[in-house]
Amino acid sequence: MTHRLTFRGTEVAAEPGQSVAAALVAAGILGWRTTRRGGRPRGLFCGIGVCFDCLLTVDGVPDQRACLVTAADGMTLGDDADSQDPGSPGKGGAARA
Amino acid sequence: MHDVAVVGAGPAGLAAAVEAAEAGLAVALLDTAGQPGGQYWRHYDETHDRPADRVGHHGWPVFTGLRNRLDALRAAGRIRYLPGHQVWLITRDEGGAFTLRMTATASTCAGSGIDRSLPARALILCPGGYDRQLPVPGWDLPGVMTAGGVQALLKGHRTTAGRRAVVAGTGPFLLPVATGLARAGVTVAAVVEANATLGWLRDPVGAMSAAGKAVEALQYAALMARHRIPYRTRTVVREILGTDRVEAVRTVRVDTAGRPAGPEQEIAADLVALGWGFTPSLELPLMLGAETVQDTDGSLVVAVDARQRSSVGGLYVAGEATGVGGATLAVHEGRLSALALAAALGRPADPAATRRLRGAVRRGRRFAAAMQRTYPVPGAWPQWLSETTLVCRCEEVSYGDLRRAYHDLGAQDARTLKMLARPGMGWCQGRVCGFATAAIAARLSGRATTADDLRPLATRSLAVPVPLGELADLADDTTPAETLQHPTRERGRDGE
Numbered sequence: 001m002t003h004r005l006t007f008r009g010t011e012v013a014a015e016p017g018q019s020v021a022a023a024l025v026a027a028g029i030l031g032w033r034t035t036r037r038g039g040r041p042r043g044l045f046c047g048i049g050v051c052f053d054c055l056l057t058v059d060g061v062p063d064q065r066a067c068l069v070t071a072a073d074g075m076t077l078g079d080d081a082d083s084q085d086p087g088s089p090g091k092g093g094a095a096r097a
Numbered sequence: 098m099h100d101v102a103v104v105g106a107g108p109a110g111l112a113a114a115v116e117a118a119e120a121g122l123a124v125a126l127l128d129t130a131g132q133p134g135g136q137y138w139r140h141y142d143e144t145h146d147r148p149a150d151r152v153g154h155h156g157w158p159v160f161t162g163l164r165n166r167l168d169a170l171r172a173a174g175r176i177r178y179l180p181g182h183q184v185w186l187i188t189r190d191e192g193g194a195f196t197l198r199m200t201a202t203a204s205t206c207a208g209s210g211i212d213r214s215l216p217a218r219a220l221i222l223c224p225g226g227y228d229r230q231l232p233v234p235g236w237d238l239p240g241v242m243t244a245g246g247v248q249a250l251l252k253g254h255r256t257t258a259g260r261r262a263v264v265a266g267t268g269p270f271l272l273p274v275a276t277g278l279a280r281a282g283v284t285v286a287a288v289v290e291a292n293a294t295l296g297w298l299r300d301p302v303g304a305m306s307a308a309g310k311a312v313e314a315l316q317y318a319a320l321m322a323r324h325r326i327p328y329r330t331r332t333v334v335r336e337i338l339g340t341d342r343v344e345a346v347r348t349v350r351v352d353t354a355g356r357p358a359g360p361e362q363e364i365a366a367d368l369v370a371l372g373w374g375f376t377p378s379l380e381l382p383l384m385l386g387a388e389t390v391q392d393t394d395g396s397l398v399v400a401v402d403a404r405q406r407s408s409v410g411g412l413y414v415a416g417e418a419t420g421v422g423g424a425t426l427a428v429h430e431g432r433l434s435a436l437a438l439a440a441a442l443g444r445p446a447d448p449a450a451t452r453r454l455r456g457a458v459r460r461g462r463r464f465a466a467a468m469q470r471t472y473p474v475p476g477a478w479p480q481w482l483s484e485t486t487l488v489c490r491c492e493e494v495s496y497g498d499l500r501r502a503y504h505d506l507g508a509q510d511a512r513t514l515k516m517l518a519r520p521g522m523g524w525c526q527g528r529v530c531g532f533a534t535a536a537i538a539a540r541l542s543g544r545a546t547t548a549d550d551l552r553p554l555a556t557r558s559l560a561v562p563v564p565l566g567e568l569a570d571l572a573d574d575t576t577p578a579e580t581l582q583h584p585t586r587e588r589g590r591d592g593e
Binding site: 015016017018019021022025026030031035036037038040041042043044045046047048049050051052053055058061063064065067068069070072 | 129131136141142144145146202203204205227228237239240241242243245246247249250253254255256258341342378490491492493523524525528529562
């Protein structure tokens with residue numbers, strides 16, 4: 001059964017077992033956040049959880065690595081914050097080195 | 098308490114865990130992924146896979162052999178396997194026991210029962226590595242990915258990231274990425290290799306150390322020919338073109354040092370896969386103060402002895418973290434570390450098996466060094482940068498920013514450069530730009546990169562970002578106060 005997800009109002013399909021990032025890329029969506037300083041689009045880069053470029057809000061939980069989150073039916077991806085101030089230090093309550 | 102916690106379920110960690118358990122040790126095996134295999138044996142979710150998903154994996158029978166032993170040992174209660182767990186802190190008590198702190202890899206795993214803390218008498222760290230990157234103008238455009246990321250998307254998620262690809266950088270790993278894409282129906286417009294040829298076939302040391310590898314190379318050469326993939330040697334991508342996504346690359350011929358020396362060419366592409374060898378993941382060994390050295394390929398690696406023991410008592414390290422050498426070597430190192438630990442804990446370990454493994458590791462290391470010498474990062478690579486090229490993708494620090502910090506603010510070493518210009522201070526904590534930033538710092542001072550340049554960018558106080566709630570929980574715990582007082586500050590050997 002194909003999963004149906006919603007990315008900012010657009011339906012995105014995913015095969016069971018695929019990551020959220022794979023579903024977005026397969027749908028032709030390559031960028032899903034913009035950078036803080038340059039306002040540049042970003043999406044998948046390392047694809048294995050190392051680079052944190054693919055951060056995305058998943059079901060209201062901010063700053064999830066889209067490459068590591070398995071797609072599930074009915075998931076809501078992205079919110080306004082992803083396109084405004086993503087990746088700022090400490091956002092979403094995470095501590096970093 | 099477990100006798101040993103093995104971190105990482107790739108080739109080294111899987112081998113270490115099953116060998117240690119079969120030697121009678123109580124083993125915990127922790128892994129960030131949801132199923133074993135690591136990056137090398139990354140494969141589609143087994144609960145949903147199809148027969149075609151099993152095609153194109155190297156050494157697959159080795160993996161299934163290890164996985165079957167893991168399953169049997171789990172069923173017998175001799176290995177506790179914890180997938181979906183990432184370790185963010187390791188501490189040590191006065192008695193020498195380690196405590197590992199874990200968090201869920203993704204929020205969606207959090208509900209399924211994550212162990213937050215695990216004590217162990219000894220550690221075998223097998224954290225693996227990831228593609229090494231060199232910044233190039235335009236590498237921050239969507240559609241540019243690491244070569245390993247393209248491979249992971251293909252093998253792990255059955256997804257191709259584009260229709261027309263250029264695979265670029267250096268090393269033999271570019272070939273399986275290119276042929277994998279071609280097999281999946283992507284047009285591979287070119288493989289762009291900075292070094293000379295498949296020269297390691299002619300390297301007598303390499304050929305004699307690993308005859309199987311020569312066969313593998315010939316198979317790739319045949320696949321490249323079958324898919325009519327152009328292979329451009331002594332060529333680099335010097336610019337990636339596009340506005341909001343990749344549209345083309347501009348390549349240039351280079352000399353042996355990587356200096357542009359020939360005509361440029363524009364190649365249309367909507368996917369660019371970049372890889373310059375691999376960077377070992379060192380945050381956990383560095384957190385415990387393990388000694389590190391610079392390897393032949395320029396990477397920082399953990400120094401280990403002939404039994405895979407690090408400078409820290411009870412801490413064994415195996416696989417790419419001790420030097421990039423591929424899956425076969427990693428399996429040997431994993432097994433060796435487990436047998437050495439078992440012997441140290443008074444379990445019977447077959448001395449002949451240990452001797453054979455030590456020989457295999459020695460030969461594997463020689464071969465790895467030959468490969469690393471054949472595919473070096475060209476020394477002149479910073480010449481490809483423009484002032485506006487991003488070096489640190491997270492904090493959007495450009496090459497010009499680094500030059501200004503050096504010339505105007507006196508940031509003459511990697512650590513000061515990091516403090517003043519903030520490369521490596523973002524979400525990825527320098528994993529992606531660490532090698533490049535260290536090399537730029539050294540080059541601006543007119544010298545070669547050393548281990549001292551690399552360490553400040555490889556040391557992290559927390560191995561991964563963690564929810565603040567989990568940090569707060571630690572305050573009620575027995576973790577050393579220093580960690581709690583400065584959770585966001587550099588610490589460890591190089592953080593003072």
